[in-house]
Amino acid sequence: MTRVAIIGNSHVGAYLQARDAIEAAFPTVELSFFALPRHSFSSCCYDADGVLSAQEPPASGLPDQIDLSTVDRILMVGQSFAREGLARLVRDFDVLGLAPQGRARSVSLALISDYAEFRVDRYCRKLARFLREDPRCVVAPAPFPAVDMPDWACEQAGWLDHPDAEQLTAIWSDTVLWHMSSLKYGLMTQPASLVAASGRSPAEVARAASLPDGQAPTAADFTHMNADYGFAHFSAFAHNWLGLEPDGRTTSPSKEHHHGLGPQ
């Protein structure tokens, strides 16, 4: 068996929802899960025996610790790599050299790049300290927001509504790639099959697409993904880092999860 721990923040949910489908498609894989309280590295303690424990009570029903000493791979998902700060800058200021957005003040594109550099560097250093650069660890950035995110939820999308979003995304992505390349962790960027447009996930893999009938989506339902995403993302992870391919399947893990069908 190949034991894989999926840890991270609320984005762990997509993999938890796909758990049955993953284990059915990858019968040699054994999964375990852990979510950091408050999504914060500092909320946890990683002891010398390899046990990661919550320092504060987790939400009810969530595990309060995970033994990482026995796993073969650790997939750390949902990492923001400091996107929020960059998004806030772009939200509050025009960027000289990019399309004006009617803000009262501007900042330079050089400042935007320096800011990304500063924040991502810090983020990666925190990340490195957190699991002590354990080479079993592969880090995945948080999924891109869904391509059909409505206007009322667009604040959650960061800079993606900006006319020059592609350029801003490239600045951020390149910075993440550069800094992660110096860590012993692997970096798993969002697979092309799960990208609908620059910095956007396909609508059908967002939670908003698989909510029960009659349930109105919230903004978070466009930034958090469903079991289809979890399954597809894990499959890409398994291909790249475990050398495994899924057994054939015909149905959507999110439909299976939603309808309680279990693995097919």
Added chain:
Amino acid sequence: MKSPYQNLEERAFWRACVGRDDDNALAQLWSPKLELGRATPLMTAGSCFAQHLHRALVRGGWNVLQGEDMSAHLPNRLCQRYGYNLFSARYGNIYTARQFRQLVEHALADTAPPVLIWEKDGRYFDALRPAVEPEGLGTADEVRQSRAEHMLALRPVLEQAACIVLTLGLTEGWIDRDTGLALPTAPGTIAGSYDPDQVFLHNFTHAEVIADLRATRDLLRAHGLQARFLLTVSPVPLVATASGDHVGPATTYSKSVLRAASGELSMTDGDFDYFPAYEIITSPIMGGPYFDQYGRQATDEGVQLVLRAFGHALGEDASATLEKASTARAATSTDEETICEEILLEAFNK
């Protein structure tokens, strides 16, 4: 026989004061003319030494105006690198009285003030604050837009300020021949290129410094603005002189003129006061001089004495907050090394 020196306070006598840095001695150093309290809206400006005062006042909880605040968006290191939150707006270092007068004229002008743009390696710099964008901007239009936004942000600061804490640094300055604009640094150091047909060196006289400072005050009053001035003189010597003199006498000239002009204004004009930071750092009066091994940068110990003296003269409350601020500064000095365009001159000379 009676002497006019009889019954004077202890602070009047060198022997009683020299070398003391106790609280009592610090409190006696300066008797503020202007009424300052923590709620007084302050505007800070000046040469690189002024950054110390700005930082300590902000950390001490004083009402330091900020027209282009980025503290909620950027870490200190980037604020420093891009000229944010060093002073009350993003005007960069202001070394001469003429530069400050020009800044106020531009901010209060009804028409768009002139913009002087330097180019280097395909990047464009605002010649009146070339260090605030260390990489320059992509086009000349971006420089114009950035400057227009800066002027717009500066005006409310001037309108609200009750006191302008202005640290004068230099008398030597470069003037653009076409526009008459006073530049913070010579072209060819940060950006642009030196062309004697385009710029010339001017070493301001005592009379010119006084005239510029009074003209600035008059301009404020003409716009109905009430700010008064607390002047200080930067103790930091010239890094280089283009006057043809030795840098030592050139420094003495520059600082003497600024000190004398500040003193004269303080003695004769109710809108100006002088705070003796220069004396604390450069003379033995408080146990100094307080310079680093190269005899140029003020030591942390000296800067903290300046802040203590400033606080003590303004009362217990001010003293405590400024001392706290100066301690915090020492703890984060790596992140907040003083930005000084003059250093570039030195690098350029290597």
